[in-house]
Amino acid sequence: MDRNPKPTSILESLGEEIIRIVAPVSICMLLVVLLVTVLDANSSSDSSSLTTIATIAYNEDTSDSIWDKLKGALLNSLVFVAVVTVVTFVLVLLFYLRCTRFLKLYMGFSAFVVLGFMGGEIALFLIRDFSFPIDCITFLLVLFNFTVVGVMAVFMSKMAILVTQGYLVVIAILVAYWFTLLPEWTTWVLLVAMALYDLAAVLLPGGPLRLLVELAMSRDEDIPALVYEARPVTNHDSSPRPVMVERRVWKERMSLASGMGVSSTSGSNSDFNTNSVFDSNSMSATLSSATNGQNETRLVITGDHLLSEGASQLSAPLISRPLQRTNSTRVGQEEVSTENFHLEGIGLGSSGAIKLGLGDFIFYSVLVGRAAMYDFMTVYACYLAIIAGLGITLMLLAFHQKALPALPVSVLLGVLFYFLTRFLLEVFVVQCSLHLLMF
Amino acid sequence: MTVAAGLGYALAALGPSLSLFVAVISKKPFLILTVLSSTLLWLVSLIALSGLWRAFLPLKSTAWWPYGLLIITSVGFQEGLRILFWKVYKRLEDILDAFADRMSKPRLFLTDKMQIALAGGLGHGLAHAVFFCLSLLTPAFGPATFYVDKCPQIPFFLISAIISLGFVTIHTYSMVIAFNGYAEGKRIDQIFVPVIHLVAGMVTLINLASGGCIIGIPLLYFLAVLTLLYCGKLVWRRLTESRSRQ
Numbered sequence: 001m002d003r004n005p006k007p008t009s010i011l012e013s014l015g016e017e018i019i020r021i022v023a024p025v026s027i028c029m030l031l032v033v034l035l036v037t038v039l040d041a042n043s044s045s046d047s048s049s050l051t052t053i054a055t056i057a058y059n060e061d062t063s064d065s066i067w068d069k070l071k072g073a074l075l076n077s078l079v080f081v082a083v084v085t086v087v088t089f090v091l092v093l094l095f096y097l098r099c100t101r102f103l104k105l106y107m108g109f110s111a112f113v114v115l116g117f118m119g120g121e122i123a124l125f126l127i128r129d130f131s132f133p134i135d136c137i138t139f140l141l142v143l144f145n146f147t148v149v150g151v152m153a154v155f156m157s158k159m160a161i162l163v164t165q166g167y168l169v170v171i172a173i174l175v176a177y178w179f180t181l182l183p184e185w186t187t188w189v190l191l192v193a194m195a196l197y198d199l200a201a202v203l204l205p206g207g208p209l210r211l212l213v214e215l216a217m218s219r220d221e222d223i224p225a226l227v228y229e230a231r232p233v234t235n236h237d238s239s240p241r242p243v244m245v246e247r248r249v250w251k252e253r254m255s256l257a258s259g260m261g262v263s264s265t266s267g268s269n270s271d272f273n274t275n276s277v278f279d280s281n282s283m284s285a286t287l288s289s290a291t292n293g294q295n296e297t298r299l300v301i302t303g304d305h306l307l308s309e310g311a312s313q314l315s316a317p318l319i320s321r322p323l324q325r326t327n328s329t330r331v332g333q334e335e336v337s338t339e340n341f342h343l344e345g346i347g348l349g350s351s352g353a354i355k356l357g358l359g360d361f362i363f364y365s366v367l368v369g370r371a372a373m374y375d376f377m378t379v380y381a382c383y384l385a386i387i388a389g390l391g392i393t394l395m396l397l398a399f400h401q402k403a404l405p406a407l408p409v410s411v412l413l414g415v416l417f418y419f420l421t422r423f424l425l426e427v428f429v430v431q432c433s434l435h436l437l438m439f
Numbered sequence: 440m441t442v443a444a445g446l447g448y449a450l451a452a453l454g455p456s457l458s459l460f461v462a463v464i465s466k467k468p469f470l471i472l473t474v475l476s477s478t479l480l481w482l483v484s485l486i487a488l489s490g491l492w493r494a495f496l497p498l499k500s501t502a503w504w505p506y507g508l509l510i511i512t513s514v515g516f517q518e519g520l521r522i523l524f525w526k527v528y529k530r531l532e533d534i535l536d537a538f539a540d541r542m543s544k545p546r547l548f549l550t551d552k553m554q555i556a557l558a559g560g561l562g563h564g565l566a567h568a569v570f571f572c573l574s575l576l577t578p579a580f581g582p583a584t585f586y587v588d589k590c591p592q593i594p595f596f597l598i599s600a601i602i603s604l605g606f607v608t609i610h611t612y613s614m615v616i617a618f619n620g621y622a623e624g625k626r627i628d629q630i631f632v633p634v635i636h637l638v639a640g641m642v643t644l645i646n647l648a649s650g651g652c653i654i655g656i657p658l659l660y661f662l663a664v665l666t667l668l669y670c671g672k673l674v675w676r677r678l679t680e681s682r683s684r685q
Contacts, residue, residue, distance in 0.1 A: 009539075010538065010544050011469050011551045011554070012467060015471070016468040019471055022471075375577070376573070376574045376577050380574060384478060391476075420490075424493050425489045428493065429575075431497050431498065433571055434587065435646065436598060436646035437509070438567070438606055
């Protein structure tokens with residue numbers, strides 16, 4: 001390995017993994033906000049006719065009193081969370097009975113429905129609004145091709161990773177847009193309810209998501225679901241060496257020195273520049289802290305061998321478990337229950353990359369989209385709150401080293417900032433700005 | 440007035456910071472995280488201030504001193520937060536240095552530290568521009584425009600964009616000066632930053648008078664250019680010093 005003439009500082013590549021997750025989340029949120037603002041004018045007439053599982057109990061009317069609206073929203077959210085719980089348990093059961101093929105087919109089918117029907121309907125809205133000159137046959141052809149490529153990208157793992165990532169983000173955008181069409185109170189209470197459900201389902205011992213993840217771990221399999229996987233970070237001054245990455249890198253943890261003050265323990269951490277192979281009886285993985293967390297030398301375990309990659313540093317900072325979620329939306333006239341979508345929580349991919357469930361993308365975007373329906377100031381505030389929540393979740397993950405859901409902190413912070421901005425900040429800023437007073 | 444005008448106003452306020460972001464900050468992921476966290480910190484300070492002042496708003500009086508009090512409290516609070524930011528940064532620097540030692544890589548260079556300070560300042564400036572200018576620009580994308588009584592020569596959106604540009608410059612570079620001042624222990628740098636911030640805030644009070652913006656805005660830009668030059672001189676001095684030491 002030849003030496004670089006000038007040693008590169010650590011600032012060059014620190015934090016890259018986090019950015020590789022923050023960037024697609026930001027793009028998803030931005031596109032949902034754009035869609036919401038562009039398609040704004042015609043949403044007021046459609047919202048009353050939208051009947052989904054989320055509004056089955058109560059359909060909001062602007063003339064109802066506040067107490068009625070609150071009760072109705074709570075009822076709606078309870079029904080929704082109940083449906084989601086039941087379907088998740090069904091999923092756990094199916095996974096337990098090893099019906100993986102059925103689950104994968106269902107995943108492909110739901111991707112087809114989302115891209116084809118929901119995507120088609122949104123495209124029709126856009127065409128109508130902008131008077132885009134396109135005829136039926138061309139439109140159908142383009143839509144069909146788009147959908148089929150999307151299903152293949154989701155189904156097969158051999159596609160170019162950018163295509164897969166792009167399609168996953170598109171699916172998240174479409175589902176999030178449809179969620180923003182729900183009435184206002186229902187949306188906010190639903191978000192909080194889902195955050196609390198997520199917390200319960202992952203942390204409680206009987207929670208369905210925890211069961212699912214433990215099943216997957218014990219069987220050493222991947223959960224078949226729609227999950228966004230960021231590309232793993234490889235350090236450039238490494239000689240390319242085939243790294244055998246073991247899938248389950250979360251079996252036992254030896255926390256190596258991480259930036260946040262966790263003490264360094266592992267002795268095999270010492271020489272970084274040797275590529276020696278150690279024998280080890282236990283499987284263990286390294287963690288680096290979520291904030292610095294990258295380019296830590298990763299000890300990669302294959303069976304009983306510990307392969308120490310000095311130079312090639314595939315960082316794999318995060319642990320927890322992917323969680324599962326179901327989703328029900330209305331498509332045209334029929335009710336389609338789409339499942340298997342949203343793995344929530346942050347997990348470790350089979351190649352060591354960070355995985356974030358699609359459900360997280362969707363609910364973050366719903367929050368920001370709903371904030372966009374009020375004003376842009378709330379959008380910026382909620383965006384910052386969600387990103388901060390994501391960062392906090394990553395840090396907590398590095399500390400506690402067990403399954404943590406990604407939804408609660410971000411959503412609760414987002415909702416808090418929305419209400420604070422709407423009721424406190426806006427008056428203050430508008431007052432100051434109109435008098436041209438700034439600081 | 441139209442989408443083009445709205446975009447124009449947005450770029451007038453944020454253009455230089457965008458180019459700074461793309462050229463310097465987007466290359467290093469850690470700096471992007473620094474920008475995001477300092478933006479969040481500024482937002483939190485703004486929310487705290489608005490919570491504090493909510494009971495008194497909207498200020499109905501035409502006298503200037505309630506507004507002066509508002510500005511003084513806000514600037515004081517934010518400067519206090521800057522010191523807190525510095526303390527957090529010091530701890531972070533130690534952690535990063537320890538991390539670098541473990542990875543057998545060199546410790547943080549002087550340019551690295553200054554880039555982190557720049558990113559922090561840019562975050563503050565970005566937050567200011569976003570919340571004081573961009574979030575009010577939504578009507579500008581529509582078919583009409585808006586004028587303020589006190590300054591009827593230029594549309595309101597343009598004035599706020601220009602003022603925001605001045606403040607973005609001040610925030611960005613005063614963070615570099617402040618961090619340098621705290622690191623070296625130089626009193627004059629440490630005092631320079633809060634004074635400039637306070638004076639800039641008070642200068643905008645001139646805008647309360649009718650037609651005052653004609654005087655207020657050039658004064659603000661004078662302060663912004665002063666900050667820029669001071670920062671440039673400081674950075675040049677430190678870089679030549681460190682280079683001559685090597």
